Amino acid sequence: MLVGPNGCGKTSLLDAAIGARQLRSGRVWLKSERPVAYAVQDALSGLLPWLTVWDNLLLPSRLAAPDQAAEADGEAFLAALGIASLRHAMPTRLSGGERQMINLIRAACTPADLVMLDEPFGALHSGTRALAIQEVMPRFEGRTMLVVSHEPADLQLGFDRYLLIRDDGVADVSAEEALCFLEAST
Amino acid sequence: MTGNRRALAWNVLGAVAVVAGWWLVARTGAVSQILLPPPDRVAGRLLELLARPGFWMDFASTLLLWVLSVGAGVAAGLVVGLLSYLNRAIWYFIQTPVEFIRSLPSVVLVPIVGLFAGLGGPTQFWSAFAVVAALMIASSASVVRQLPIGQERLAHALRLPRRTSLTVFVLPNLLSELMVALRAAVPLALVVLIACDMLVATETGLGRLIRDGLAILDMRTTFAVVFVVGVLGLLGSLLVSFLDRKLIWWRSS
Numbered sequence: 001m002l003v004g005p006n007g008c009g010k011t012s013l014l015d016a017a018i019g020a021r022q023l024r025s026g027r028v029w030l031k032s033e034r035p036v037a038y039a040v041q042d043a044l045s046g047l048l049p050w051l052t053v054w055d056n057l058l059l060p061s062r063l064a065a066p067d068q069a070a071e072a073d074g075e076a077f078l079a080a081l082g083i084a085s086l087r088h089a090m091p092t093r094l095s096g097g098e099r100q101m102i103n104l105i106r107a108a109c110t111p112a113d114l115v116m117l118d119e120p121f122g123a124l125h126s127g128t129r130a131l132a133i134q135e136v137m138p139r140f141e142g143r144t145m146l147v148v149s150h151e152p153a154d155l156q157l158g159f160d161r162y163l164l165i166r167d168d169g170v171a172d173v174s175a176e177e178a179l180c181f182l183e184a185s186t
Numbered sequence: 187m188t189g190n191r192r193a194l195a196w197n198v199l200g201a202v203a204v205v206a207g208w209w210l211v212a213r214t215g216a217v218s219q220i221l222l223p224p225p226d227r228v229a230g231r232l233l234e235l236l237a238r239p240g241f242w243m244d245f246a247s248t249l250l251l252w253v254l255s256v257g258a259g260v261a262a263g264l265v266v267g268l269l270s271y272l273n274r275a276i277w278y279f280i281q282t283p284v285e286f287i288r289s290l291p292s293v294v295l296v297p298i299v300g301l302f303a304g305l306g307g308p309t310q311f312w313s314a315f316a317v318v319a320a321l322m323i324a325s326s327a328s329v330v331r332q333l334p335i336g337q338e339r340l341a342h343a344l345r346l347p348r349r350t351s352l353t354v355f356v357l358p359n360l361l362s363e364l365m366v367a368l369r370a371a372v373p374l375a376l377v378v379l380i381a382c383d384m385l386v387a388t389e390t391g392l393g394r395l396i397r398d399g400l401a402i403l404d405m406r407t408t409f410a411v412v413f414v415v416g417v418l419g420l421l422g423s424l425l426v427s428f429l430d431r432k433l434i435w436w437r438s439s
Binding site: 014015018019020033034035036037038040042043044045046047048049050059060063064090092110116 | 336339340345350355358
């Protein structure tokens with residue numbers, strides 16, 4: 001889990017990792033060049049406005065290789081989160097929370113070993129957030145995850161490492177230290 | 187009465203009020219009828235013009251050059267946009283002249299282009315083309331330089347080959363941006379074509395009729411042709427709106 005004050009470069013670090021940002025110095029090592037499952041922070045700009053919710057959900061799996069499992073997963077997630085009726089909706093018609101859920105589900109349906117979630121629950125109210133954690137997050141088990149969050153409650157998800165970005169660099173901190181930082185900054 | 191019908195009623199009322207005010211000013215002699223003929227006399231002149239084959243030659247000349255210059259400008263925007271996607275150096279190479287032409291008041295191009303293209307149609311075409319193409323190229327280049335940030339991240343995260351990124355992400359955004367630019371380019375091209383008629387000695391074109399009418403203070407003809415140009419511009423804008431709704435349907439969804 002990646003935490004740090006606003007503007008410290010958490011999203012920039014993800015950008016650098018996927019190659020969306022040119023590095024001025026340093027290097028990025030990824031174990032494979034396979035696709036990365038990515039849920040963007042700005043949920044609207046992450047959805048293609050000319051595709052329906054369903055086509056957005058399945059875009060990564062269709063581009064990788066048509067995958068029946070992804071379709072089944074997509075249907076199950078939409079139903080579990082109570083948004084099955086949005087299947088044929090266009091992204092511009094969705095609320096901020098719905099867009100974020102679609103981004104999260106799309107990441108879950110992406111055939112990838114590495115998952116990057118940038119503030120994945122930021123626009124969700126507590127009930128929907130709990131439902132998303134319960135229904136979608138288990139799908140990421142067994143994959144390497146890098147999650148950016150400002151939300152102290154996200155620590156309950158349980159991560160192997162907590163990285164705090166500060167002015168003097170990136171520090172490996174304990175869950176308690178990450179919690180202290182997040183509570184002090186909210 | 188529904189909201190749409192009420193809006194339409196106010197639209198019609200506004201147009202009728204303008205014509206009634208025009209008629210009143212002209213008929214009461216507040217402004218000389220030599221300078222401002224009443225609308226019924228302008229309408230009579232318009233009907234006379236519509237019955238003349240010569241008028242339709244002028245109309246067709248303006249319409250043809252309008253369609254050709256806008257079409258060529260859009261094609262230039264699309265091609266340069268795609269080339270800039272393949273190699274950004276292409277955009278940086280042409281950026282300064284494109285931005286310069288885009289910043290110019292469009293009609294100042296006319297005498298300069300006239301020096302090289304000569305009188306008549308070629309000057310009209312190249313002037314309108316330059317204005318439309320500069321707008322289109324600048325718009326398309328802005329899309330290929332920076333997709334919406336979330337799409338940019340998704341494209342990188344999925345490790346898509348360049349060709350797939352082009353078809354999945356770039357082309358739909360490019361089309362959308364070109365349609366936005368087209369809304370500005372279509373009326374601008376008509377302005378340049380009419381200005382060309384009036385600034386350089388063209389032999390055909392609606393602007394020529396306005397120029398000749400002004401030269402002999404034949405204001406009935408001048409107003410009648412201005413009305414035709416206005417209707418043409420309005421139809422052009424409606425056509426672009428229609429195309430926008432059909433091609434970029436997700437924007438209005």
